[in-house]
Amino acid sequence: MGNVSIVLVSHSKKMGEGLLSLLDQLTVGKVHLASASGLGDELGTDATKVMEILESCPRDSDIVILFDLGSALMSCEVALELLGPDFASRVTIADAPFVEGAIAAAVESSLGHSREVVVGSALSARHLVKMQSDTEGG
Amino acid sequence: MGNVSIVLVSHSKKMGEGLLSLLDQLTVGKVHLASASGLGDELGTDATKVMEILESCPRDSDIVILFDLGSALMSCEVALELLGPDFASRVTIADAPFVEGAIAAAVESSLGHSREVVVGSALSARHLVKMQSDTEGG
Amino acid sequence: MLTVDSFVQFVEAYHERLRALTDLLNVLDNRIGDGDHGTNMARGFDAAVKKLHQSSLGDLGMSCSTLAMTLISTVGGASGPLYGTAFLKLSTVWKGLKSVDGDSLRRGLTASLEGIQARGKAVPGDKTMVDVWYAMTSYLHQNDPFSSEVWNQAVETAQQAAVETKDKIAKKGRASYLGTRSVGVCDPGSVSSAVLFEELIHSFTGGALRLEWETLALY
Amino acid sequence: MLTVDSFVQFVEAYHERLRALTDLLNVLDNRIGDGDHGTNMARGFDAAVKKLHQSSLGDLGMSCSTLAMTLISTVGGASGPLYGTAFLKLSTVWKGLKSVDGDSLRRGLTASLEGIQARGKAVPGDKTMVDVWYAMTSYLHQNDPFSSEVWNQAVETAQQAAVETKDKIAKKGRASYLGTRSVGVCDPGSVSSAVLFEELIHSFTGGALRLEWETLALY
């Protein structure tokens, strides 16, 4: 099990769960993954749910959070404040594209890398070129 | 109705539908939105489904596609080849973050902007700063 | 003076106002956001009233933190963590207090404004609820000692700040996606904040102004 | 020589091979991808066999396009549009033909390779199915005229190219996320491609080699 858990915080429960299953397929059990997405079945976020999901990550793991929109970020920040500084010191919220960042982070975590590396790869996903022109060759 | 339809192509049906409902909420009926995501309920993409969804967009609208992973891109490209050059000339596949690009594109389309502007805003979503440090002020 | 009882009455009264204003707040948010601010706030305060009724509230600190926890878990939108943070800050300032006076109220609201700004990074003028919270606290800092005239003016100041968001360009929150197209509609969170102050001050003073809202002029 | 009948037999035989190889291909993909290549291919060719049986196939062009359309809609992974594109190219080159000879086969496979490369932007050496398709077509271009010896060697060349992907670093597809950690496992799409060539050439010649696979050496 990688030492870095990945937590998804989206406004849509479906979006969080869908991405989770994609990450699951890529990391085949090597990473603790969880989603704290949606307000029940409605669109929204719930800071207390984020707290619960963070608390249920393995205690010896660091945590990287990916979020979709600014209001999800605020829920994450409230959750971290309520969990207190000791807990929060294990967590980094990544300012990264939600899907691409989560994929990069999950893959790096599955390779056993540190939180720093995992976060770095999530941030680098901003620059990911997903389409390649023919002339670029390799 | 904006002149630019937004089509989502994800490996996960849930992820596509979840994002769709988020865009729906933001654009309140002003933009034609559709998702061609998943291989049935399995993870994957289906180029013939992408074709169908593209063909069901309003005929007088341009189309911008957002996709999650490289293999979704390939399905989009096969679909465009099969639809032929006339149809394909109405479509741009955006090399943008899936969620952030789709939100930016949907908002621009809801404002009535052209395909060029919509695509531009999707690409700019790469540089979107979702977290702001306290010192940045405004 | 605010006591646990009058605080709960404030929440109940605000909840009633939100039920009546749900459509208006949704329409404002629909024009420049995602159309859910009224629904979000009504849902949150509906849950809050129920929760406060079920809880044994020893003091104002507990009352505020109970309200805050309910809001962060039931509002759903940006306004959830923002109002949640405001009441968490109040709960810290009012910890252990069974009643608060004007000074405490001002101190509490000032801390709340700081919390909202730390959370959302908005500054006054960004066309967010900060515009109203800032106008309110500034007014209270400039108008000492408190009189019923001052409280009435404070409530009007808050309303005016909400109305003045109409001509501003949103710099934060979903409305900021629209850039200059956000002009011409009042910020929904500013309106809900101004109404919150109406009800809070009404409960605090036992009878301050409740204002007329020219709702059609808001958008 | 390949006819509509022997083409369908090829698809049937390849489908059988894929059923037997599903787990192996999944294991390879599990090590350096998302673990679904065997499942994807088996599902796609299962649907393809059914579809070909239901369709009236006038010529090889139609047979290939029917196969291609089935693959792009049922495989699900990257291999779907890639194999789909390969058979779409074959359908263009073989349009209207009731049978094809060695020259046509070579021309068709060359067009397929170009299609796969245009689609996936991989070059030989990137540890993708392109490595095998490239080895196959290069061999056929360098070994004219065709004899049964040449066909047997071609099949062995394809297998060898698949085995040689083991020590390469993936530059395309999901395995490329792993960078150098992709070394030590054969590319699953290369293995499925080499087996495809075994079966295609077997049907074409009416009896070319079927190879042993040292499956444990693949990862």
Ligand SMILES: Nc1ncnc2c1ncn2[C@@H]1O[C@H](COP(=O)(O)OP(=O)(O)O)[C@@H](O)[C@H]1O
């Ligand atoms: N960063 C922010 N800082 C301060 N207030 C904000 C911020 N973002 C949003 N708001 C306030 O929240 C209100 C919107 O709340 P709501 O509609 O419930 O949430 P959402 O925008 O997530 O749908 C806005 O009208 C604005 O007053």
Ligand SMILES: Nc1ncnc2c1ncn2[C@@H]1O[C@H](COP(=O)(O)OP(=O)(O)O)[C@@H](O)[C@H]1O
């Ligand atoms: N860009 C590409 N160019 C050529 N072949 C590729 C490319 N991407 C993936 N492949 C091939 O596809 C195979 C993986 O197929 P599969 O597992 O079915 O799809 P996915 O990777 O989407 O799960 C790889 O083993 C490789 O041979």
Ligand SMILES: [Mg+2]
């Ligand atoms: Mg809203």
Ligand SMILES: [Mg+2]
């Ligand atoms: Mg909302």
Ligand SMILES: [Mg+2]
């Ligand atoms: Mg795979």
Ligand SMILES: [Mg+2]
């Ligand atoms: Mg796959």
